[in-house]
Amino acid sequence: MSIYNEYKTKLTPKIIEDIQDYLKDKKVNDAKLRKILDKVVEEYEQARVHAGESVGVIAAESIGEPGTQMTLNTFHFAGVAEMNVTLGLPRIIEILDGRKKIKTPMMEIYLKKPYSAGKNVKEIALSIKETKLEEISTEFSINLVESAITVALDKIKIKELRITLAQIVTVVSKQLKGFSVKASKDGSSIILKSRSQEESLNEVYKAKEKIKDTHITGVKGISQVLPVKREEEFVIITAGSNLTDILQLAEVDNFRTTTNDIFEIQEILGIEAARQAIVDEVFKVIENQGLNVDVRHIMLVADTMCVSGFTKGITRFGVVSEKASVLARASFETPIKHIISAALIGEVDKLDSVVENVMLNQPVPIGTGLPGLVTKIKKKEEK
Amino acid sequence: MKKQFKTDKHSLIPKHLKLNEKEKQKILEQYNISLNGLPRIPKTDAAIVSLNAKPGDLIKIIRKSPTANESVFYRVVVNV
Incomplete structure (x- = not known):
């Protein structure tokens, strides 16, 4: 055991584990073990990326080439509920560009122990789904004489959602200030009456349109829910995403529940979680397409996007804008804009990096071009 | 008010540790x-x-x- 500890700084935990696993039931004495480990360290050092290797270009090629084979299909139907999911190249572009508004936000909601068995998943899913007044009512009618609105309610749906008439009344009256809200005697509808006597028809009509959007129950932003069985437990997949509110719910396992909205993750779980999410999401798409890209390339890209502490896309507004060199920025997109603004503020280009040296026809600091010579120059003694 | 979620309990978040001054200097020197x-x-x-x-x-x-x-990864805390 102690010998392994000596090598902790030289090898990764995974390699040490693998060796331990392999030698578990073989008799190896300490001297031999040391010999094995030394050999492994030697091989490991050989296999590591060398200083000056252009990892960025290699990552770009490794992701870009399989990208040409990806389907351009934006939409894919997953399951019966006809939920749209952005897949393939459009999704990769979306993630790497760091788009704030993604096309199809989705959540995977895991449930805590008693609920995950699947007894009440349907009810839980329904209670999460955002419900508006429009969805639980059958008819909106305006009484012109009394300038009142009658909303006929769908009793079956209300029963499914387990809400009472009183709840609906309070929610609606909060939304609409100038009207008094009452439930009808038989409980099949709610009646809204204008408080002021001379409400114009236009106003009443506007109010009618407004209450259609009243949020009754559920989590805002979740437009569709779909319970799915996944290896002995039930998971709720949703269209629309609202991580903050979902994580507050009692039934939700807030350890595993995730969303595919990288910016939401960054805001609520921090930059490191966002980096992990980028890796996971990109890898998921590539794997889904039956392609094979090493995670290391994706990890490099994700790291680059997250160095500044905020997720930045690989665009001229994101990571490229952070480059120190004017010429490097100009070589990406909108060159004239960059050069003019650099000239105006008198920016200095230190020519530290690759692109600018390519432009100036100088050796680039890559591979053997990276090390510089350091020698002491002695003055020749005069005779 | 923005709701706060206990962030040390999510599968996406790795372990974050604050280093003291001595450890910090050691890392800066090492790299x-x-x-x-x-x-x-x-x-x-x-x-x-x-x-x-x-x-x-x-x-x-x-x-x-x-x-x-x-x-292991290191990040320095900055003002926003």
């Missing part, structure tokens, strides 16, 4: 780097709110890595 050469993390980041970190502090992050099981 021969100054603080502004390191990746950054905003002071308000959800994962380090409970660590009470000030700008200039060094955060050690122990990530789960598919290639090495565990990998």
